[in-house]
Amino acid sequence: MQRREPAQAIPTESQPRRFGPPLWGKAIVSLLVSAHFFAIFTAVTAAGTSQFPAPPLLVLAKEYLTRPYLHFVFLTNPYRFFAPNPGPSNLLWFRVEYADGSVRWLEAPRRADWTLRMPYQRHLCTVLLFDQMANPVSSDDPTTRKLSPEGKVVACSFARYVARKLERTQSDGTANPVAKISIYSVMHSVLEPWQVQNGWDTNDLRLHTPFYIGTFGPDGVQLDAGTTTIEYRVVSDLAAHMLTRDIYPLFRKYPDRDRAELLAEVGAPPAIRALFYRFPELTRQDEMDRPDLKEIIEQLHGTQGIPADRLGSKKS
Amino acid sequence: MLKLFEPAVNYVKELYHGLVDGWDYFWFRPVNPTTLAFIRISTGLLVFYIHATTMGELPNLIGPHAWVDSQAISELRSIRNEFEDPMLRMAHTWYGESIWFYVQDPQVMLVLQSIFLIATACFTLGLCSRLTSVIVWAGHLSYIQRGYVTWFGMDSVLCMLLLYLMFGPTGATLSLDRLIERYRIARQRLGAGLALSKEDLALKPRWSANVVLRMIQIHMCIIYLFAGVSKLQGDKWWSGSAAWYTMMVPELEIFSMRWLGTAPDWIYMLIVFGITYYTLVFEISFIFLVWNRLLRPIMLFGAFALHAGIGLFMGLGSFGVAMLTGCSAFINPDGLAWVIACFFKGPGGWSFAYDRHDLASVRAASWIAAADPYQQVKLTTAADRPGVLAAPDGRTLTGMEALWQLARILRCFVVVSPAAFLSFVIQRKEDLQRVGS
Numbered sequence A: 001m002q003r004r005e006p007a008q009a010i011p012t013e014s015q016p017r018r019f020g021p022p023l024w025g026k027a028i029v030s031l032l033v034s035a036h037f038f039a040i041f042t043a044v045t046a047a048g049t050s051q052f053p054a055p056p057l058l059v060l061a062k063e064y065l066t067r068p069y070l071h072f073v074f075l076t077n078p079y080r081f082f083a084p085n086p087g088p089s090n091l092l093w094f095r096v097e098y099a100d101g102s103v104r105w106l107e108a109p110r111r112a113d114w115t116l117r118m119p120y121q122r123h124l125c126t127v128l129l130f131d132q133m134a135n136p137v138s139s140d141d142p143t144t145r146k147l148s149p150e151g152k153v154v155a156c157s158f159a160r161y162v163a164r165k166l167e168r169t170q171s172d173g174t175a176n177p178v179a180k181i182s183i184y185s186v187m188h189s190v191l192e193p194w195q196v197q198n199g200w201d202t203n204d205l206r207l208h209t210p211f212y213i214g215t216f217g218p219d220g221v222q223l224d225a226g227t228t229t230i231e232y233r234v235v236s237d238l239a240a241h242m243l244t245r246d247i248y249p250l251f252r253k254y255p256d257r258d259r260a261e262l263l264a265e266v267g268a269p270p271a272i273r274a275l276f277y278r279f280p281e282l283t284r285q286d287e288m289d290r291p292d293l294k295e296i297i298e299q300l301h302g303t304q305g306i307p308a309d310r311l312g313s314k315k316s
Numbered sequence B: 001m002l003k004l005f006e007p008a009v010n011y012v013k014e015l016y017h018g019l020v021d022g023w024d025y026f027w028f029r030p031v032n033p034t035t036l037a038f039i040r041i042s043t044g045l046l047v048f049y050i051h052a053t054t055m056g057e058l059p060n061l062i063g064p065h066a067w068v069d070s071q072a073i074s075e076l077r078s079i080r081n082e083f084e085d086p087m088l089r090m091a092h093t094w095y096g097e098s099i100w101f102y103v104q105d106p107q108v109m110l111v112l113q114s115i116f117l118i119a120t121a122c123f124t125l126g127l128c129s130r131l132t133s134v135i136v137w138a139g140h141l142s143y144i145q146r147g148y149v150t151w152f153g154m155d156s157v158l159c160m161l162l163l164y165l166m167f168g169p170t171g172a173t174l175s176l177d178r179l180i181e182r183y184r185i186a187r188q189r190l191g192a193g194l195a196l197s198k199e200d201l202a203l204k205p206r207w208s209a210n211v212v213l214r215m216i217q218i219h220m221c222i223i224y225l226f227a228g229v230s231k232l233q234g235d236k237w238w239s240g241s242a243a244w245y246t247m248m249v250p251e252l253e254i255f256s257m258r259w260l261g262t263a264p265d266w267i268y269m270l271i272v273f274g275i276t277y278y279t280l281v282f283e284i285s286f287i288f289l290v291w292n293r294l295l296r297p298i299m300l301f302g303a304f305a306l307h308a309g310i311g312l313f314m315g316l317g318s319f320g321v322a323m324l325t326g327c328s329a330f331i332n333p334d335g336l337a338w339v340i341a342c343f344f345k346g347p348g349g350w351s352f353a354y355d356r357h358d359l360a361s362v363r364a365a366s367w368i369a370a371a372d373p374y375q376q377v378k379l380t381t382a383a384d385r386p387g388v389l390a391a392p393d394g395r396t397l398t399g400m401e402a403l404w405q406l407a408r409i410l411r412c413f414v415v416v417s418p419a420a421f422l423s424f425v426i427q428r429k430e431d432l433q434r435v436g437s
Helices: A023-045 A057-073 A117-131 A147-166 A193-197 A236-253 A259-266 A272-279 A295-300 B004-030 B036-054 B056-062 B070-077 B086-091 B105-127 B129-149 B155-165 B176-189 B207-231 B237-240 B242-247 B266-291 B294-312 B317-330 B335-344 B361-372 B399-409 B415-435
Strands: A089-100 A102-110 A132-136 A143-148 A179-190 A210-216 A231-234 B351-356 B379-380
Touching: A023 B207, A057 A272, A057 B086, A089 A117, A089 A147, A089 B266, A089 B415, A102 A259, A102 B155, A117 A147, A117 A179, A117 B056, A117 B317, A147 A179, A147 A210, A147 B070, A210 A236, A231 B237, A236 A272, A236 A295, A236 B105, A259 A272, A272 B036, B004 B207, B004 B335, B036 B105, B036 B129, B036 B155, B036 B207, B036 B317, B036 B335, B056 B105, B056 B155, B105 B129, B129 B155, B155 B207, B155 B317, B176 B361, B207 B266, B207 B317, B237 B242, B237 B266, B242 B266, B242 B294, B294 B317, B351 B361, B399 B415
Parallel strands: B351 B379
Antiparallel strands: A089 A102, A089 A179, A132 A143, A143 A231, A179 A210, A210 A231
């Protein structure tokens, strides 16, 4: 079999180079191209992980030499898509308290709010990138994290945004301003195969891991400014608080109104609504009065364990 | 003694010439700009889609009271002042720029964003490509820099493509710019009574198109390599279960793959492990195999399969389109031109008569020449019967009839038909005046 000749051979020394710009033009283009790709190289290599820190020399090169250019043209991405491991998704839960004492919860982003994919994607990025601004204080304790200085500014801005969005007026027309906003960054874990087998749903409360960011005024000033870290909250504890402080008082106030309607009115996150749909006993008067609600929620969930036959499965 | 070093000297000389010539050939060989034009169209369509669909969300994403509001942005831009350590000051210095740092009036923002959308449409159509490419790059960059936390992988890839496209002759073909250029050449020659040859309107290869295509190609290789290599640090990628975790993200999924959790183990392993290892092998090997002429189509098909999967199961279709647009830099421009010809080349053998002393007639002939890249219509001078279109079977058509026929046989003619129609109308009017006098 004959070997095929390439379509256009590389010119040899004897053949003069006829193509392209003049030599000085080629030199300038070559220099610019090399400098550009050096900058890209520093962008992709100067991002380390806790296990594999980035080479210090490249970090220095990026910070001192190439970051101004990379940041300006927005080529700072290290392209570590879904690496080292695909992680959980994130949500933001806001507890908005008004001057009259009423409360409204908000989960962001809610997919149902958008018909088109792109606007939803943009709002989702807001939450995902905000979560990246919080780093664990130490590798031994991933449950305590600290917001970067940029993250603190963004959190204050989020509070102002929500305060503005959820402005309310009372039935008599007088203003009912937002008094304070508590923000929770909620890690929404992906269902494991064994959880699917046990009938878990994506809205299962146990898949949610809330981190308390802080409580802010409507002007974005942090009211608990002494808090320097963002801390993991046990989700059943947060759910119990939500139920006893914000949802049950509504149930008691309007005993004849539809519970689902009241839950929608208070803006209960889908995970909390799912809790009521799965365990309707939580809406009974005697359950509402029990002080150990957190334990009850945990017990209700605890009845659905992992079946022994799945433990040996490759999927688990 | 000197003879002893001769082989080494020769080797160094050969190496030097090999490197210099190879570099020269790799970067500066003029190439057909069709691939670059295709990337322009694809990128333009994607940017238009992104900004048109988020137009209603401007106040929430980049407005003065957006998620990250103007107060926060000004604080972020000066956050370096909070640090005394020079290294930290450097690390927290803001270098991004955006028109939206300065324009915050919602109505003005809407007007400017509309202008940006019009510029994107012009860029896609290839009208004033040089100017609009700069506007589209600046517009998209401004949007991303101001949004601060509204970007994702797609935007990184788009910023890369738009940056490179600014430096290339993106409007050299498949564009209105090219159509106008062809019209000007044709009108100049036909008006001067010269014949219009194939060479006069031939598409010239450009070295700048090659530089831009090479930059996109190298950048795509970097993206895939680092996306693949960094995954090797993760235990889920090693164990083969990573695909499950990417497909099951509740906030992203379009088609639920939850059924895999209850499927038999071998089906689960076949699909999940298969996708995981396919992703790893494809991303890491792309940089090595895509340069091989024989393996290139397979790698490009592999990229299509990967991004179609990401689009279907994770709802990241726009990211997939951006990545595939980048990958299309590897498509042979001559091959792409051939594929386009398959769609746009109509039947040949037609001829159009024009009178070179009649301006309207020359204009009409020039528009036909401009919209006829495959020389389907032969232009002939005939002072006695200008504006007559002759079919291969000898039939003759005039006026609107000829116009409709041209639109049928010249597929690009649809774009120029308004201008050609005007030429015909003017000619018709002049004919009537002639008959009247």
